[in-house]
Amino acid sequence: MRVRFAPSPTGHLHVGNARTALFNWLLARGQGGTLVLRLEDTDEARSTVASAEGILEDLHWLGIDWHEGPDVGGEFGPYRQTQRLAVYRAYADRLRDAGHAYYCFCSPADLEAARDVAVREGRTPQYAGICRHLDPVASRARVDAGEPAALRFRVPAEIAVTFTDVVRGPITTDIAMIGDFVLLRQNGLPAYNFAVVVDDVAMRISLVVRGEDHVPNTPRQCLIYRALGETPPQFAHLSLVLGPDHAPLSKRHGASSVAEFRARGILPEALRNYLVLLGWSPGNDEEILPIEELARRFRVEDVTRSAGVFDPDKLAWMNRHYLKEAEPTRIAALLVPHLQDAGVLSASMPGDDRLLSFLTACVPLIAGTVDRLADAPERLRPVFEMPRAGAVLEHFGAEEAAAADAGRAVVVAFAQELSARPRLTRETFRDAAQQVRQRTGQKGRALFHPIRLALTGADSGPELDLLVPAIDAGADVPRDAGLAPIVGCRERAAICAAAILGS
Structure with missing residues (x-):
């Protein structure tokens, strides 16, 4: 088993993402697998070195380690997306040469205008396919001449895309809801859905455990896997962590990042133990357990589909226990x-x-x-x-x-x-x-x-x-x-x- 945790270094490590990291760590630790840490840092405007360093520090503080990553290396590195641009270009060329992708010369302003029209008319915004039928040879010549262009995936004319989620079961998406999406932006940086597929293929990830907010991305990723001739990994999408009012946990609920809980004096073993129990139970009404025992018992198939509601009082109780011990x-x-x-x-x-x-x-x-x-x-x-x-x-x-x-x-x-x-x-x-x-x-x-x-x-x-x-x-x-x-x-x-x- 090879699993990965792939945060974007655009801020502090949210406890919801920390729980995802923990679940991946438990799987690798309990089943003799490999955990890969990958930094998805292609958001130039928001990604920072300080955030990346802070995420690694918070993970170490929680007691999470990894077998491969930007700080420890590994066979399938580098493990920062900004250092893998040549890899993405090579995979993009494969898809373009096989007819699965095409150059798009539409300007950002035109695309935004079309999006605004769709929103006003109550339609799902999606690319209208303006450049889909351009001659590939002529398009390549325009790009070679220096004209800015993105590379789009040519979504096939099918009825639906189906994948089986380990937590949620079969999920089917109407392909009509998926317009031709961008693989490489005009600036040469990969789009999220393309980069993660390339990385997961190259790093031989066999199980992707991540938040349910990525469910809509998965059909697009499945299409890319198929176009590359690769078998998709298994997917397990975790419910989001909610505040006591059942809204997504955020700063208005108080502390929401690992750094904040650390600064307030929550012990790492308390936060770790509590987060593991958000959406999963070891059974027998047990709650306080050593991390190695939690790893031995953890199975992602047993994670509930219901949202995990963050209970500050329960965390406080658990922290008091660990402070005393x-x-x-x-x-x-x-x-x-x-x-x-x-x-x-x-x-x-x-x-x-x-x-x-x-x-x-x-x-x-x-x-x-x-x-x-x-x-x-x-x-x-x-x-x-x-x-x-x-x-x-x-x-x-x-x-x-x-x-x-x-x-x-x-x-x-x-x-x-x-x-x-x-x-x-x-x-x-x-x-x-x-x-x-x-x-x-x-x-x-x-x-x-x-x-x-x-x-x-x-x-x-x-x-x-x-x-x-x-x-x-x-x-x-x-x-x-x-x-x-x-x-x-x-x-x-x-x-x-x-x-x-x-x-």
Whole structure:
């Protein structure tokens, strides 16, 4: 089996195209096939090097690799269409010499005018065949003399073109709906339908898996295959990815490209796992599976014809799962750009073990609780923000007198307990809280709520035995390590206790 993914480098990699790439990768990986990556970059006005590089980077980030492609080479390269123009011209000459194609001298302006007339009259725009019956020898002479001309395919006089889609079954197209279409434009660049056929023939592609928006192109491509004397590959057309409102997924739904999900802190394994399940199921109501197991089970014949509706909540759930399962040091490294965006880490940081220890200590606060890493700075706000002692006093002042007195006593006892302790870990914090409980007789909420107020100034937030080690790990980071100053638990408790005692 030889499959291919052939993006056009005219923008970011859309998640719908990423799913197509994944399905092709799963087929090659699971069935011992070959995946070819081809860049269809003949759109001069829109194709860019930056887009091509971004697509390759996004695919690698998703964990997709390929056996042949523009960066790794291969037996049937080159793998950029702009580097294959001589190949297209040779195939075009074959079709012209066999009578399957002819030169068209109609100007772009005349063709556009004819198209406008057809649209106004409610007809399907199609070439009227003006140059179809020109003498081939005379036409060749005009081209040799320098007259601009496109090369058109001579659509045969048949009733219908039929192909069998692996996903959709037999599809028949009335040939009357297909006018003579362009193979080579006047500027010498190949039209899409011609280039992909030539490339798929030359690269020996046996199965084409792509989006359903290409279904109307397939009859034209089948005609070219037949004219070349080649057997078409199998075709499998995937339904489009829709937004929650069942419109095509786009920027108005939020993130729609792989780069956007990556920038927002979605893990590649989460996005990959989620996209595979858009239109296909491994069965047994299973959803979280290793990629190798997904590859082993995947069959394109089992892909549904129904559109895949993108569910951000489902992706968030899956991302939380993978964040919780990931190695903490890996998540710590991924946190860096998000904390830089929040202004609590400098743009360039020296390598410091204590900084890494701090970031790793922050991971339990977010793993399994944030939908994406971009939300981590807000979740970690209590680590970076020193609470106002005045606000804590106001909170106690609003409580019933006995509860307020008990809360103040807990804060003072907690500050005294921390005064002789080094920076807290999860275990030493629990020991300190136990000592305060014995001194004050308070327990449960009556014990931990005043401690939370003293450390964060908030009524609720992350678990204290996770929060406290992160605060103290941050307070211990050298000030030249690029981290915004963090006030430690000992200092926070002391300031709050002093305000209580002085009030």
